[in-house]
Amino acid sequence: MSTFERYLTLWVFLCIVAGVALGSLAPSVFHAIAGLEVARVNLPVAVLIWLMIVPMLVKIDFAALREVGRHWRGISVTLFVNWAVKPFSMALLGWLFIGYLFRPYLPADQIDSYIAGLILLAAAPCTAMVFVWSNLTKGEPHFTLSQVALNDAIMIVAFAPIVGLLLGLSAITVPWDTLILSVALYIVVPVIAAQVIRARLLKTGGEAALARFLGVLQPLSLVALLATLVLLFAFQGEQILAQPLVIALLAVPILIQVYFNSGLAYLLNRMSGEAHCVAGPSALIGASNFFELAVAAAISLFGFNSGAALATVVGVLIEVPVMLSVVWIVNRSQGWYEARGARVSEAPR
Structure with missing residues (x-):
């Protein structure tokens, strides 16, 4: 893990401060940025999201799917937790904490939006940082790569239906045209573009060319993430200053969700007799969230000023x-x- 990644929480906190300050000092600038939309897609944010997502997807080798059968126990456990447990457990936690227990302490007009953001956050597993977590647990690299490739393939077809189902159960109106556009713009097209770039780099310069490309774009990806956060908090500033406990309250169901799903995956792997070097990354993949996609989808579906965008952040x-x-x-x-x-x-x- 790079120094930048290790202190990501610090950089995010600084972006919160910077965003709130800039939003207060120059509100007209950020309102102008928010107005740069086509079909409810904010163009500056779309560019930043692509810079975040594409370098991560370039790392994924879909040829690794042929390795899936080698660790079928771990693969089965992770798929069960990622797609049959995590989105639904997060929706349940959102309804319990945000919709009921914490309702008196949150803005009444944003309750449904906060729950929607939590659902978006949990509806897709992480694709990039899990490689870091797997390495830190001495995880089996072939398992991690094949599991991430399989999750990405499933995400193309499963993200929109799961989100639509859970938002519908939450009585939140689902803008299906915008949701499908978000899936196409932030999943399908980036996956295709990333694989084309990967294939071309490997064909012309091999692994060395791929490593150089990622070395240049990976820092740019993190900078794009932080720039997106500054924009988000520039619009959320008034709400945060008025309700300083919002972030802490939103963190509660997210923390419970992470520990519950990682613990479940870890225990199921142990019960199945899977090796620890597979159980470790399985637990981490089972608990992680593709927050870049969640942020992009929340902005597209509900807007910069929404509680959904804040919840994903x-x-x-x-x-x-x-x-x-x-x-x-x-x-x-x-x-x-x-x-x-x-x-x-x-x-x-």
């Missing part, structure tokens, strides 16, 4: 510290994990 704020805590738990518990019949971890190749 809270996921970015706590991503690094909470996932590092899961890494620590996985590493510290390896002896316990392997004590009752689970296969001893193989050294990553």
Whole structure:
């Protein structure tokens, strides 16, 4: 993990401060930026989101799908947690905490929007940072790569239906045209573009060319993320200043969701007899969120000023510290994990 990534939470906090300050000092500038839309898609944000997502997707080798059968236990557990548990558990936690327990402390007109943001956050598993978390747990690299490739393939067809179903159950009007456009713009097209770029780089310069490309674009990807956050908080500034507890309250269901889903995946892998080097990344992939996609979809569906956009950003704020805590738990518990019949971890190749 680079120094920049290690201190991502700090940079996000600084973006909050900068965004709120700039939004207060120059509101007309940010309103002008918000007006640069085509079919409800904000053009500056679309460019920033692409800069965030494409470098991450270039890392994914869909040829790794042929490795899926080698670790079928871990793959099965992760798919179950990612697609059958995580979005629904987050919706339940959103309804419980945001819709009921915390309702008196939150702006009444944003309750449904906050829940929608939490659903968007949980509806797609992470595609990039999980490689960092897997490495920190000495995870089996072939498993991690094949699992991420499979999740990306599923996300193309499953993201919109799951989001639409859960938003519908929450009695939130689903703008299907905008949702489908978001899936096309922020999943389908970036996946195709990234794979074309990857194939061309490998054909012309091999792995060295791919590494150079990622070395240039990866920092740019993080800068684009932070620039997007500044824009978001420039529009959310008044609401945050008026309700300073909003971010802390939104963090509660996200934290519970992460620990619940990572723990579930870890235990199911142990029960199935899977090796620890697979169970570790499985737990982390099972708990992680594709927050770049969530932020983009929330802006497209509900706008810059929405509670949905703010809720997805809270996921970015706590991503690094909470996932590092899961890494620590996985590493510290390896002896316990392997004590009752689970296969001893193989050294990553």
